[in-house]
Amino acid sequence: MRVKKAVIPAAGLGVRFLPATKAQPKEMIPIIDKPTIQYVIEEALDSGVEDILIISGRGKRAIEDHFDHAPELEAHLAQKGKEAALEAVRRISAMGNIHYVRQRQPLGLGHAVGCARAFVGNEPFAVLLGDDIVRSDVPCLKQMLDQHTRLGASVIAIEEVPQEDVSKYGVIKGREVGPRLYRVEDLVEKPPADQAPSRLAVMGRYILDPWIFDLIKETVPGAGGEIQLTDALRKLVEAQLLYGYRFEGRRYDVGYCLGYLKATVDFALEREEVREPFLDYLRRKV
Ligand code: UTP
Numbered sequence: 001m002r003v004k005k006a007v008i009p010a011a012g013l014g015v016r017f018l019p020a021t022k023a024q025p026k027e028m029i030p031i032i033d034k035p036t037i038q039y040v041i042e043e044a045l046d047s048g049v050e051d052i053l054i055i056s057g058r059g060k061r062a063i064e065d066h067f068d069h070a071p072e073l074e075a076h077l078a079q080k081g082k083e084a085a086l087e088a089v090r091r092i093s094a095m096g097n098i099h100y101v102r103q104r105q106p107l108g109l110g111h112a113v114g115c116a117r118a119f120v121g122n123e124p125f126a127v128l129l130g131d132d133i134v135r136s137d138v139p140c141l142k143q144m145l146d147q148h149t150r151l152g153a154s155v156i157a158i159e160e161v162p163q164e165d166v167s168k169y170g171v172i173k174g175r176e177v178g179p180r181l182y183r184v185e186d187l188v189e190k191p192p193a194d195q196a197p198s199r200l201a202v203m204g205r206y207i208l209d210p211w212i213f214d215l216i217k218e219t220v221p222g223a224g225g226e227i228q229l230t231d232a233l234r235k236l237v238e239a240q241l242l243y244g245y246r247f248e249g250r251r252y253d254v255g256y257c258l259g260y261l262k263a264t265v266d267f268a269l270e271r272e273e274v275r276e277p278f279l280d281y282l283r284r285k286v
Pocket of ligand 1 (some may be wrong): 010013014015016026107108111130255
């Protein structure tokens with residue numbers, strides 16, 4: 001079944017990025033001049049998704065405004081003849097079908113995904129987290145969707161991470177069953193480094209069977225007192241096939257300071273107009 005709907009949870013408090021996230025959504029923090037959530041939405045649309053649901057929450061209105069029309073701004077730019085800026089602004093408000101629902105309390109990622117039940121209905125769907133931005137020739141979600149079509153089962157994105165980092169992620173126990181492909185046998189959220197079942201960490205892209213909504217409903221708070229998606233996935237693997245796919249591409253974890261800085265530097269170096277002077281600056285710095 002073709003996946004046409006994607007869910008982007010964006011209702012978290014962004015504690016790791018305080019104070020920047022006190023009065024502004026973490027998802028609106030830009031890498032250079034584009035909010036992180038826009039990169040993620042572009043990836044979903046480039047992968048063929050038709051409808052996107054953003055799980056919003058208190059203090060997140062800037063996200064809706066960003067993807068809405070901005071008549072005064074557009075009129076101003078048109079009057080001043082700022083064509084490029086006008087085009088950029090118009091392009092954003094024409095981006096796909098974006099819907100919103102509120103998670104009233106940030107009870108965890110699993111709970112946030114559960115808020116998408118009415119939107120998703122009874123079909124497989126994608127989940128994308130804004131903390132992970134992936135640069136790749138084929139969009140990361142498209143790679144996952146291709147696997148989903150081939151396998152006819154839920155697929156989650158995984159990446160090998162250094163041992164000292166496993167405790168930051170959900171980690172899978174799995175068996176390699178093909179190129180880049182693992183059959184997931186178990187998952188554990190944020191394990192201590194010496195107890196992790198592998199170094200294969202779950203990244204922010206999932207293609208899920210709608211049965212996950214029933215499982216989320218039964219899920220009690222876990223790590224950090226939050227209703228964890230990993231715990232619901234754990235129950236899923238008891239009865240259904242779940243695959244982990246080691247996607248091709250470079251992932252940036254922009255949800256914390258160092259990852260954010262790496263993304264900023266790399267993305268800046270891709271920009272023709274700043275590349276040379278910025279390189280020059282970096283060379284002098286190091
Ligand atoms: P994170 O744990 O990375 O985001 O959740 P956070 O809670 O905003 O950030 P920190 O950890 O406090 O710094 C992954 C994604 O899930 C969303 C977040 O917005 C983020 O995009 N999320 C998390 C929700 O939508 N609701 C929640 O209750 C928790």
